[in-house]
Amino acid sequence: xxxxxxxxCSQQFGVTATEAFPFCSERCRKIDLGRWLxxxxxxxxxxxxxxxxxxxxxxxx
Amino acid sequence: MAxxxxxxxxxxxxxxxxxxxxHVRKRPGMxxxxxxxxxxxxxxxxxxxxxxxxxxxxxxxxxxxxxxNDGSVTVEDNGRGIPVEEHKELTAEMGRTVSTLxxxxxxxxxxxxxxxxxYQTSGGLHGVGVTVVNFLSQWCEVEVSRDGFVYRQEYERGxxxxxxxxxxxxxxxxxxxxxxxxxxIFESTKYVSDILxxxxxxxxxxxxxxxxxxxxxxxxxEEEFCYEDGIIEFVKHLNRASDDLQPDVFYVxxxxxxxxxxxxxAIGYELAxxxxxxxxxxxxxxxxxxxTIEGGTHETGFKRALTRILNQYALSNNLLKxxxxxPDGSDFREGITAVISVKVAHxxxxxxxxxxxxxxEVDTAVNSICGDSLTKYLDQNPKIAxxxxxxxxxxxxxxxxxxxxxxxxxxxxxxxxxxxxxxKLRDCISNEMERCELYLVEGDSAGGSAEGGRMREFQAxxxxxxxxxxxxxxxxxxxxxNEEVQSMINAIGCGIGEEQDTSKRRYGKTIIMTxxxxxxxxxxxxxxxxxxxxMNQLVEQGHVYLAQPPLFRVRQGRxxxxxxxxxxxxxxxxxxxxSDATFNPGDGQQITGEELxxxxxxxxxxxxxxxxxxxxxxxxxxxxxxxDLETSKLPVFRVTHESLxxxxxxxxxxxxxxxxxxxxxxEEPANEKNEEGEEAEDHxxxxxxxxxxxxxxxxxxxxxxxxxxxxxxxxxxxxxxxxQERTGEQEPRYTLAKGDNVTNIEDLRxxxxxxxxxxxxxxxxxxFKGLGEMNAEELRETTLDPENxxxxxVTMDDLxxxxxxxxxxxxxxxxxxxxxxxxxxxxIQNLDV
Numbered sequence: 001x002x003x004x005x006x007x008x009c010s011q012q013f014g015v016t017a018t019e020a021f022p023f024c025s026e027r028c029r030k031i032d033l034g035r036w037l038x039x040x041x042x043x044x045x046x047x048x049x050x051x052x053x054x055x056x057x058x059x060x061x
Numbered sequence: 062m063a064x065x066x067x068x069x070x071x072x073x074x075x076x077x078x079x080x081x082x083x084h085v086r087k088r089p090g091m092x093x094x095x096x097x098x099x100x101x102x103x104x105x106x107x108x109x110x111x112x113x114x115x116x117x118x119x120x121x122x123x124x125x126x127x128x129x130n131d132g133s134v135t136v137e138d139n140g141r142g143i144p145v146e147e148h149k150e151l152t153a154e155m156g157r158t159v160s161t162l163x164x165x166x167x168x169x170x171x172x173x174x175x176x177x178x179x180y181q182t183s184g185g186l187h188g189v190g191v192t193v194v195n196f197l198s199q200w201c202e203v204e205v206s207r208d209g210f211v212y213r214q215e216y217e218r219g220x221x222x223x224x225x226x227x228x229x230x231x232x233x234x235x236x237x238x239x240x241x242x243x244x245x246i247f248e249s250t251k252y253v254s255d256i257l258x259x260x261x262x263x264x265x266x267x268x269x270x271x272x273x274x275x276x277x278x279x280x281x282x283e284e285e286f287c288y289e290d291g292i293i294e295f296v297k298h299l300n301r302a303s304d305d306l307q308p309d310v311f312y313v314x315x316x317x318x319x320x321x322x323x324x325x326x327a328i329g330y331e332l333a334x335x336x337x338x339x340x341x342x343x344x345x346x347x348x349x350x351x352x353t354i355e356g357g358t359h360e361t362g363f364k365r366a367l368t369r370i371l372n373q374y375a376l377s378n379n380l381l382k383x384x385x386x387x388p389d390g391s392d393f394r395e396g397i398t399a400v401i402s403v404k405v406a407h408x409x410x411x412x413x414x415x416x417x418x419x420x421x422e423v424d425t426a427v428n429s430i431c432g433d434s435l436t437k438y439l440d441q442n443p444k445i446a447x448x449x450x451x452x453x454x455x456x457x458x459x460x461x462x463x464x465x466x467x468x469x470x471x472x473x474x475x476x477x478x479x480x481x482x483x484x485k486l487r488d489c490i491s492n493e494m495e496r497c498e499l500y501l502v503e504g505d506s507a508g509g510s511a512e513g514g515r516m517r518e519f520q521a522x523x524x525x526x527x528x529x530x531x532x533x534x535x536x537x538x539x540x541x542x543n544e545e546v547q548s549m550i551n552a553i554g555c556g557i558g559e560e561q562d563t564s565k566r567r568y569g570k571t572i573i574m575t576x577x578x579x580x581x582x583x584x585x586x587x588x589x590x591x592x593x594x595x596m597n598q599l600v601e602q603g604h605v606y607l608a609q610p611p612l613f614r615v616r617q618g619r620x621x622x623x624x625x626x627x628x629x630x631x632x633x634x635x636x637x638x639x640s641d642a643t644f645n646p647g648d649g650q651q652i653t654g655e656e657l658x659x660x661x662x663x664x665x666x667x668x669x670x671x672x673x674x675x676x677x678x679x680x681x682x683x684x685x686x687x688x689d690l691e692t693s694k695l696p697v698f699r700v701t702h703e704s705l706x707x708x709x710x711x712x713x714x715x716x717x718x719x720x721x722x723x724x725x726x727x728e729e730p731a732n733e734k735n736e737e738g739e740e741a742e743d744h745x746x747x748x749x750x751x752x753x754x755x756x757x758x759x760x761x762x763x764x765x766x767x768x769x770x771x772x773x774x775x776x777x778x779x780x781x782x783x784x785q786e787r788t789g790e791q792e793p794r795y796t797l798a799k800g801d802n803v804t805n806i807e808d809l810r811x812x813x814x815x816x817x818x819x820x821x822x823x824x825x826x827x828x829f830k831g832l833g834e835m836n837a838e839e840l841r842e843t844t845l846d847p848e849n850x851x852x853x854x855v856t857m858d859d860l861x862x863x864x865x866x867x868x869x870x871x872x873x874x875x876x877x878x879x880x881x882x883x884x885x886x887x888x889i890q891n892l893d894v
Contacts (some may be wrong), residue, residue: 009455021597026558028460029468033595035462037469039540042530042538043538045580046579
């Protein structure tokens with residue numbers, strides 16, 4: 001059986017042993033949903049006006 | 062009934078006594094709960110309790126319980142034995158000679174008339190004593206070993222059939238009671254050994270050190286229980302199938318005396334708990350060995366203390382994310398296994414089954430004791446404290462999340478006859494699900510272009526706006542606002558979590574469209590993570606796609622075309638620049654056509670490696686001087702010895718050097734030389750511990766070496782890659798000619814750029830910084846129109862990598878996240894999720 005690590009509780013679980021994949025349990029999936037709704041998941045924000053996020057165009061010439 | 066007959070056999074003096082017996086037999090439920098299994102087994106416990114009392118007072122060490130072949134039960138201990146001599150008061154009361162033994166067996170509440178020790182187990186249902194057992198038995202026999210002899214007395218339905226008789230001599234002491242429950246009273250008189258075993262084991266846990274032996278002569282089953290560590294072992298036993306979060310069991314015991322009411326009898330307490338990774342609460346409480354199934358004041362005292370102290374700890378150690386939500390008692394009791402045992406002089410039992418302790422003073426006592434010792438325990442075991450508190454916080458999170466999920470669902474369903482579609486959704490006209498498409502578009506301006514450019518018939522647009530928050534002092538983060546998550550769930554319509562039903566989705570394809578920059582790729586990651594975790598079926602069944610908006614617009618005269626990636630753009634420029642171009646290496650030779658293309662591709666592959674080498678701080682010019690003249694190879698190994706760098710081309714040479722300079726046998730620890738000794742440890746690193754430090758192989762140099770071999774075929778050596786020193790001489794080394802244009806090139810590394818620049822002539826290249834920079838028509842032509850667009854289907858194939866990427870990108874650990882982003886920022890779009 002293939003094992004995976006639950007993103008919430010970090011426990012190892014068999015992927016076929018749960019209906020709640022990619023979580024170990026429905027409970028952990030609920031916690032995850034709660035975190036989405038609480039706006040706890042974020043990614044770094046890169047301002048597009050300072051140009052840091054784009055490849056320098058000089059590289060083309 | 063038997064009443065009349067028996068009354069006639071006894072004198073009037075016995076009236077009171079008779080009415081006791083009759084009362085018990087008439088209303089057995091008042092004394093033993095019921096006349097079913099519970100009451101039947103309770104008879105055994107009543108007799109065993111007396112033996113346990115002897116054991117706890119240190120007069121007995123063993124209690125044996127036997128179910129005999131005929132269904133009668135024998136309980137035997139090696140205590141002092143019930144006194145058998147004449148009891149004066151009773152004799153006077155009855156008007157005939159009555160022994161203490163007979164009093165114990167036939168007079169209700171007689172036990173209370175002689176000392177039973179500090180913890181008298183009486184009250185309510187329980188502790189009614191062996192008298193009741195006798196009253197409810199068809200027959201009963203007591204054998205007392207005491208003062209060198211064995212004494213016996215027999216009873217029928219609670220009446221002594223004769224006086225106490227003195228039997229054979231013995232050097233033992235103890236009491237042995239055998240009784241056969243009366244089938245006139247009980248529904249069934251068949252004992253179940255599992256029930257008895259369970260209770261006897263419980264008693265052995267609760268009374269540490271006492272040996273309890275059980276035997277069922279009907280089946281031959283035999284068990285022996287003895288626990289030196291008492292309820293600590295009880296907790297371990299209960300947790301035997303679970304994973305502990307605490308290595309040891311918390312334990313506290315003692316006697317509590319209320320200082321303001323010193324006259325009140327002391328309350329004995331014993332408490333043990335251990336956390337496991339389970340989610341349930343496993344609380345067992347006892348009062349005077351009686352299992353209080355309905356709980357009561359001893360439990361509330363413990364619970365209040367636990368909640369109070371753990372919250373205090375969480376607060377003072379800053380373990381709570383925000384103070385708006387604190388774990389409640391039930392959160393902190395998830396996964397706890399606890400045993401509470403108290404000894405109370407006058408317990409008041411309440412509740413349906415009279416198994417709930419009512420004494421207020423016990424609450425105060427347990428709360429105060431438990432609070433003090435728990436505080437100490439947490440301070441002494443900070444690691445465990447953290448684990449326990451975090452478990453409570455997770456439990457709280459789960460509880461709040463479940464509530465939020467419920468609210469979310471209710472909100473969806475309460476809307477007028479079905480889904481409440483989000484106001485921001487620009488829905489399509491068709492309702493043929495398979496044909497319809499939902500574009501999730503990040504950014505307002507992009508949403509505008511998309512709305513204008515979409516094919517209204519079957520394309521819907523849901524603009525999502527990331528919300529910028531200040532996550533840490535030094536950086537900003539983007540989150541998907543709560544409303545956005547809800548809009549998305551409602552628009553897609555297939556539900557989330559365990560309630561997913563992809564057949565109910567409103568669109569055949571859900572397409573994520575974000576800017577082709579780093580911010581866009583982060584948002585895409587966020588959205589994909591959401592789908593992966595909460596709408597995994599949608600992804601599994603292949604209904605989620607990524608749109609591929611172009612990165613460049615290329616205008617040549619009146620013709621316009623779009624290019625999607627950096628790579629592609631570079632490739633196109635190279636191709637165009639190469640046609641009709643001539644490279645003059647300076648010696649009259651000319652390189653053109655396929656040969657020039659070959660050279661350019663070779664230089665492109667070397668360029669990456671040279672940049673990688675320079676990033677290590679190794680300058681190409683300096684490195685060229687280290688070239689091994691014999692083989693014309695650059696050194697691949699760098700060994701640092703006594704702060705000098707040594708360079709090697711071959712592995713063997715490295716090994717030889719290292720062997721020669723291998724570290725001398727370790728010196729005496731430096732701190733011994735330090736006479737002061739005080740801060741010696743902090744200063745030891747001053748001495749070089751490793752004389753030879755080997756830097757990992759410089760792999761990129763292998764690529765450069767390979768490239769140099771190929772370059773030699775064109776007649777170039779390494780010098781051709783190194784910028785010419787400005788010697789005042791203005792003569793260019795190389796030139797590139799294309800039509801009338803001639804470009805001077807200082808070194809070969811500049812050739813690639815020169816060719817691309819030549820290719821760019823006559824082109825007007827625009828790089829889109831975001832979807833919003835495209836107008837509606839452009840967006841439609843390149844990204845929306847099924848005729849021209851490229852969609853990438855999101856699959857679950859690369860789940861391991863994707864999942865890891867999500868957790869790093871969203872993780873709390875700042876360092877790995879920053880590292881990861883720097884490494885992958887530019888090629889995240891290549892990661893096929």
